[in-house]
Amino acid sequence: MRPPVDAVAIAVFAVLFGLVTVLGFFAARWRRGDLDQLHEWGLGGRRFGTLISWFLLGGDLYTAYTFVALPALLFGAGAMGFFAVPYCIAIWPLLFVVFPRLWSVSHRHGYVTAADFVRGRFGSRTLALTVAVTGIVATMPYIALQLVGIEVVIAALGLHLSVNVAGVTVELPLLIAFVILAAYTYTSGLRAPAMIAVVKDLLIYGTVLAVVIVIPVQLGGYGHIFASVAPSKLILPALPKGGLGAQSAYATLALGSALALFLYPHSVTGILSSSGREVVKRNAVAMPLYAVALGLIALMGYMAIAAGLQTMPAYAEGFKAFGTNYAVPALLLHSFPSWMVGVALAAIAIGALVPAAIMSIASANLFTRNVYKEYINPNCSDAQESRIAKVASLIVKAGGLVFIIGFPQTYAIVLQLLGGIWIIQTLPAVMLGLYTRWLHPAALTLGWLTGIAAGTWMASTLSFKSATYVLHVAGLAVPCYAAVSALALNLLVAAALSALFNLASRGPRADATTAEDYV
Amino acid sequence: MAGKSHGRLRPYHLLLLLPLFSLWVPFYNRIDPTLAGIPFFYWFQMAWIGVTVLALLIVYLLERRSGDKL
Numbered sequence: 001m002r003p004p005v006d007a008v009a010i011a012v013f014a015v016l017f018g019l020v021t022v023l024g025f026f027a028a029r030w031r032r033g034d035l036d037q038l039h040e041w042g043l044g045g046r047r048f049g050t051l052i053s054w055f056l057l058g059g060d061l062y063t064a065y066t067f068v069a070l071p072a073l074l075f076g077a078g079a080m081g082f083f084a085v086p087y088c089i090a091i092w093p094l095l096f097v098v099f100p101r102l103w104s105v106s107h108r109h110g111y112v113t114a115a116d117f118v119r120g121r122f123g124s125r126t127l128a129l130t131v132a133v134t135g136i137v138a139t140m141p142y143i144a145l146q147l148v149g150i151e152v153v154i155a156a157l158g159l160h161l162s163v164n165v166a167g168v169t170v171e172l173p174l175l176i177a178f179v180i181l182a183a184y185t186y187t188s189g190l191r192a193p194a195m196i197a198v199v200k201d202l203l204i205y206g207t208v209l210a211v212v213i214v215i216p217v218q219l220g221g222y223g224h225i226f227a228s229v230a231p232s233k234l235i236l237p238a239l240p241k242g243g244l245g246a247q248s249a250y251a252t253l254a255l256g257s258a259l260a261l262f263l264y265p266h267s268v269t270g271i272l273s274s275s276g277r278e279v280v281k282r283n284a285v286a287m288p289l290y291a292v293a294l295g296l297i298a299l300m301g302y303m304a305i306a307a308g309l310q311t312m313p314a315y316a317e318g319f320k321a322f323g324t325n326y327a328v329p330a331l332l333l334h335s336f337p338s339w340m341v342g343v344a345l346a347a348i349a350i351g352a353l354v355p356a357a358i359m360s361i362a363s364a365n366l367f368t369r370n371v372y373k374e375y376i377n378p379n380c381s382d383a384q385e386s387r388i389a390k391v392a393s394l395i396v397k398a399g400g401l402v403f404i405i406g407f408p409q410t411y412a413i414v415l416q417l418l419g420g421i422w423i424i425q426t427l428p429a430v431m432l433g434l435y436t437r438w439l440h441p442a443a444l445t446l447g448w449l450t451g452i453a454a455g456t457w458m459a460s461t462l463s464f465k466s467a468t469y470v471l472h473v474a475g476l477a478v479p480c481y482a483a484v485s486a487l488a489l490n491l492l493v494a495a496a497l498s499a500l501f502n503l504a505s506r507g508p509r510a511d512a513t514t515a516e517d518y519v
Numbered sequence: 520m521a522g523k524s525h526g527r528l529r530p531y532h533l534l535l536l537l538p539l540f541s542l543w544v545p546f547y548n549r550i551d552p553t554l555a556g557i558p559f560f561y562w563f564q565m566a567w568i569g570v571t572v573l574a575l576l577i578v579y580l581l582e583r584r585s586g587d588k589l
Contacts, residue, residue: 082560086541090538093535222556226556226557238548292568
């Protein structure tokens, strides 16, 4: 049984979507800069103040997939899904301490990407290339998952308009959303998602407020909501004999995700686009407020259980098509009047457009600076550089779309999981590189290779279904997020080989930066 | 903007370790005491977000006052 087509919800959705489309194109004129310069198109001219950066980083990090997949995790697996909260807590001290240094050195040297910095710091094209390629590869499936978020929303609206493109069935609304996104990213660059992020956040906060007030009243209070969750899922299992069980998995998932987050190209773009080092610091202080919204959104998974949605025939088709990812849309449809459903679903869809735009811009910056300019056309003009980036952003997004249409959804999810394991392997070069040049570039490259290989191997032994690999330490079974254990191995190799290579090498290595550049 | 004390670690920077307590799972992996029907596991972690904001805010203000910037 299909949900009935709700004209009011669709109308509200369409109006809000139209509004952000106009904003997206209008953004090109906002704080006008020469969009033929890469740092103007791809970093918004490094002009965003505290407030805009706050919205941009929020829009960047809390994505549509988060809004959909996180409650889905609580809905399906219970307490384990709540790891997102300690994850979102651990991020901010890290941003506060480490990343103002990246902002400063990038500002002084005109770096647009993390790979630019690595190139300057270690004087190694190869190491910079590993950082760039890891970033691009890890981002692609992330973009694809944003499109999954849009797909789920469109299905919840009851829109079934598909067209046939070269023998493949494509949902027309998804295609329209994609074309709009691609067009305004192309013309406006980073200014577009920055402006739209403000609208997105207002809608999200409005929705969250409505959810935490209206739905618990309907369901008889929070006590009742938690009481309807199976007791075995409500907290993590007690420590098993001879191991740490789910508890170490929970903690390492939070830690590893936090360490990985600011290595993603779209996060770096968010940081570098701010107008000052102080802006980064102030945002590190204020950003945890988003984590409150995130925790409340996660609890929607339990609200969906308490409302008994999984057995209702009205939502059977949605659950069949999207699995637990349908829990949030079903809850919204079940609990809210039509107009509010339109607002909430628009919030999620717009929440997909913002990060998808930033991610494609960030990947385009990496490709242009660290592949095209470095290896293909070193003498390209500023205008050429900017044009290549615009085209690259289109290709990256089209890649995401092809991924969603051409392959089963599970591929994108597996790749996203691997992406987290891979991106964290750039931590020694990028984050430790901000503090020391003792590490040898060849050692860092080999460490990166070791981490990627070990992490991928660990995930493969789990048939790519999970990322928690059980380590055996002194007779103790310790389930650990593979990104964290692979990173430990990476660091070990990088440190040991650096000691060796530094002994063997004569004289100081090239370093374009000085100690004063970082503060 | 640049000062001599840039990059110096001060004792108050230890406050930045406080948020990481949220990774110590055994401490909060329990149902009681509940708060308005919400198990400890959930409200404790949510409350720790507030502790995080406070810790960061205090460090930020102290840095501004002393001119030390980490």
